Amino acid sequence: MSSRSWSKGHASTAVESVQKHITPKVNMDICIDNHYQSKIYTTFSSVSGHVKVHASYDVPFDKVQILLLGTSRTRVDAINIPQATSHTFLKLLMPVPESHYPETRCFQAGTTYTIPFNFVIPQYLTLNACSHRIPNDALKDAHLRLPPSIGDWGKDDFTPHMSRITYSVRARIYQKDADGKSAKAVEASYDIKVIPIVAEDAPLNITEQDKLYIMSKRKTLRKSILSPKMGKLTVSANQPAPVMISSDGHSTTPTTAQVDLVFEPTSNESQPPKVVGITSKATAVTYYSAAGINQYPNLKDWARSYGADGRGAYSSSVALPTMPVENVSWKLHVTEQGRRDSGYGFELQSDSEHSASGRYSVDSRTRNSKTTPFSYAMQVQVPVQLPTDKKQFVPTFHSCISSRVYVLWMTVTLSALVGTSSVVTLGVPLQIGVGSRGGGRVDATGLPTFEAAMEDAALEVDAYLQPRTLCMPDIEFCSRLPGYSERIGSRAAQPV
Structure with a gap:
């Protein structure tokens, strides 16, 4: 496996020619709503915006694809040649309605086209995100959690150059090649920083074989x-x-x-x-x-x-x-x-x-x-x-x-x-x-979290199952009914 060169993810346009004699000039810009350079997205955050497409002359296309990608890259310096590995653990595809396409499937020269998108950062990954063999179910669950962005922060995040995790919004334009197959022609990418919500895990069971710790x-x-x-x-x-x-x-x-x-x-x-x-x-x-x-x-x-x-x-x-x-x-x-x-x-x-x-x-x-x-x-x-x-x-x-x-x-x-x-x-x-937003009681949408709902339900059950105490009421709350002797005496006192 050959080594790869990595560059910082920022808004850029990569132009690839589908046919060698055609080099279409297409500018693509990804604009994210309410975004700034130091903004951090978390679980359930909305990543919305639009893609602007501007062509210098008429460019026919087959389809436009907008994705939210999460990618992990590592590089291990082996003895013979460095080993570079890339793993795409998150791939969200934004469907583009036909109404946002030009009717002729051609970007007209001098016209700017706007294609909206909207993504939500998920809480967990799909099962396909981790396909290698894992004998431990707990570790499998850990691999299906969203990892945070590492590398390319404004401050030192203790990350070496051998490891990178990035999240990016990507827009792609596909064209038909000479064989009639759809091939990627133009791509633009914009990186964002993601720190997902991570709940408290149980303490580790440290043994003498765990060489990293000295308890x-x-x-x-x-x-x-x-x-x-x-x-x-x-x-x-x-x-x-x-x-x-x-x-x-x-x-x-x-x-x-x-x-x-x-x-x-x-x-x-x-x-x-x-x-x-x-x-x-x-x-x-x-x-x-x-x-x-x-x-x-x-x-x-x-x-x-x-x-x-x-x-x-x-x-x-x-x-x-x-x-x-x-x-x-x-x-x-x-x-x-x-x-x-x-x-x-x-x-x-x-x-x-x-x-x-x-x-x-x-x-x-x-x-x-x-x-x-x-x-x-x-x-x-x-x-x-x-x-x-x-x-x-x-x-x-x-x-x-x-x-x-x-x-x-x-x-x-x-x-x-x-x-x-x-x-x-x-x-x-x-x-x-x-920590989650709202002190852990609500999520980003304003609805109660599952943990908060279960806690409220437990409180209601505890209140219902509280033991009741039975005791004699106070004398002022007692109604005195006449006894047998009193009823006989009252009857005897009545005139015949």
Whole structure:
């Protein structure tokens, strides 16, 4: 497969001669209503406008075709020759009524013809968009989602030159060739930027085989190289809630990641280290392939599994604001072994219950134990705010030949009592989604979304199934009826 040269998508006119001795001069301009250069389209957005056709002399034609195309392109630098792949995942055809055609099927010289069009960005792709073999149904569903535009943004979007996803409105004029077949003669194209709505996905199940992420680390601490061990420190984190991009792509909602630290001292005199600070950065990883990808590329070992299969990966990072650790201290926890060894009367006494500098005394039965009956724990909340003013973030996606994922790297700096310091770095998945308009309650057409309708229905069902309480009413709401004795007495009192 030979390499191809790619150019930026802007309004241009490509003229091809159907017959070598005829070179028709036809100008085609694509005009999109209410469009501007930085405009971003999302799910259910309307892309409407018209195509202007102006010929310098009479040009006969067979038909006019207007399309909305979504195309993914990758280039892998192989050993012998670069492999360039193009995949058209979206193809919407706008029917052109016969009333907009000239009656003679000929564009008259000096006359400008206007052909309208109207497209709506779909929520999902058709099944034909992903035709290669995929053993995972979840990945198949991911491939049938609309991917965002990557590459050719005004700001850096972490995308290499080896991967591009573009959306364009194209107009084509077909003519009859010498054999009577319809062939493309003139084509014009105009690129637009698309960021589809992406809902929150379930957290990933990270295992030791997933080499991209480091969810936990265990480290032995010493005051110096020759000093005995102070204890073992375990630093771990879970996947934070996703960062949601606005539908216009200009702002993001912050999220928070939690870092858990557990220090297990080797002796009763060992004190936990001081957490000086936590620095973080976001890394965007773009995967690209010359053939269809049949598993999640960010899971398992991408380099080892597909190193010789015409595939590659590119990563780029951006630093996030540094967060000093304040108003957070170590907390003492008694282990189960400490409770068993010391019995019910075991107690830890401290000058400061939640301070790492407090001196703890233990029962004499556990003082000479090989393992200490207590440990220290700390939880640190790390805020995550992506710098949208400098970078263009697109949502996490997986398509047939391109994928984009994000990793949140957090580096914890620790300081021992004598001034030595050490660092521990974790890398957790960071999902980026796109929020819907109307706070997720309505779509672009103003109608309630499926999720909103189901939520309202659930509330109505819950209200209907609420348990009822039966009780005696208050005395003022009770009507007193005469009893049997009272009715007999009233009858006896009546005169005969």
